[in-house]
Amino acid sequence: MKADYHKTAVKHFSRHKGEINCCVFSSDCQILLTCSDDCRLFVWSVISGELLTKASGHTGHQRGVETVCFSPDSKHILSGGWDKRAILWDTQNGTVIRIFSGHQSAIQSSSFSVNSQYLATGSWDYTIKVWNYEAEEKEKTLSGHTGNVSCVCFSTTGLLASGSWDRTVRVWNPHKGAIIFLLECHTGWVRSLAFSRDGMLLASAGDYDPVFLWDMENGNCLKTLQQKMDMAQGCIFSPQGALLTTGMVDEISKADDAEQQ
Template sequence: MNSKAPGKLVIGRVKFFRRHRGEVNFSAFSPDGQTLLTASEDGCVYGWETQSGNLLWRLGGHTGPVKFCRFSPDGRLFASTSYDCTIRLWDAAEAKCLQVLKGHQRSVETVSFSPDSKQLASGGWDKRSGQVLRHLAGHRDSIQSSDFAPSSDYLATGSWDSTIRIWDLRAGTPAIFHQELEGHSGNVSCLCYSTSGLLASGSWDKTIHIWKPSTRSLLVQLKGHATWVKSIAFSPDGLQLASAGYSPMIKVWDCNTGKCIDTLKGALDVAHACTFTPDGKLLLVSGAVD
């Protein structure tokens, strides 16, 4: 899908990345947009050349389904999380595992790099949100999603306890949550910050909330999904938000008005994740085909 100004969507030539041996749980572009990373239920992490669609590598090592993957903002590293309770940190240039991070007691569902690429946060079914520097505890149920604020000073985590917690990570501050955002009536399944510092959250209650975290204000509530919201992504300019429900449908929203610009249905039976290319021109959707 080609993305232009809000309200103008053009469906172009669709490219498929087909060589997975299981459902695709998540996908992420490198900062330069040249490489696509995909996390598969088959226990492997795949790297693809974005333009050609050629498979660059298929990386094993995890002993369970790979749930999440993400590049560091500087493009030098990427991380993968798994049902096997570990996080693997990889060298992006050599596609080589540098370190296996252990400590979670249950499936690791999310991982986030800070914008300066110096910190890594993870969360999972054991109700923990951890970093290399601190262990953050407080959610009353599993942590499904996380993202750093653009400044790297705060970390947002979304939980099955239906809340979002914003953690203050500045040096010298105690390891307690800074504030809690309430309003969802179901599990918070996905989170993402915009470059301007707004925070979007998707939930099992079939809605998306857009927040201004500094004032704890709910700016807009997006309704329209018939199933729970599994993935959300801001466009690089922050003007649009894409969302995937647990269905074949993808919605694209105007963040200023809260209106749905379009509802797209591709070739997938279930869409698990959506993300924009770094230049904002394309939208990638990953998931499962029966």
């Protein structure tokens, strides 16, 4: 029997004038960040629903924004989109701190390292770029994917994972620009990646596949967490790391035991 899911909105946020492409909570869940095809980023109060900050203008994105993320302390925002630029913003006042240029196509994914020193962006040009926030040194370009890079994420141990439409997941040493593991179980586009809190496990979700759980000591697939599905759009570990939640196109979310057996 299908579960009876109650779909009651807690808050309604409505100011964008285009399709919303990404939304993320701050680490304390007090503010919500959204981005849109209207070239703007909005920062909202989760409690009141009030618009706190609007990030846009002539120094901002000139085309649709595909990806946004908070720094670990939520003081900064990284965004990327169809103008091929990544922009670092001040969360409180929405001003541009720095613009990163170098990708040859749209930026689809972004991530901060745990210490906020490094930023990563994944692009439709098949590359990942790693930028140093604190220095003006040239970015590192990580090459090897043969399809659009749809997701990137840092681990607490300093690894960087990337997923692609080429059906592979790559795990990198971002400082050296060297690949550590090439993970090849997926048969469809890889849509989402998540590291466990200790960085020892990596979950990957994609089209027409189960969700895979990988050991970051040796790159082995430990287990699959679900049966084959049409499209898994996202995966994320619970704060304590014992559960992994995935979202699918059939509108059902599921939590699985993610502890290594």
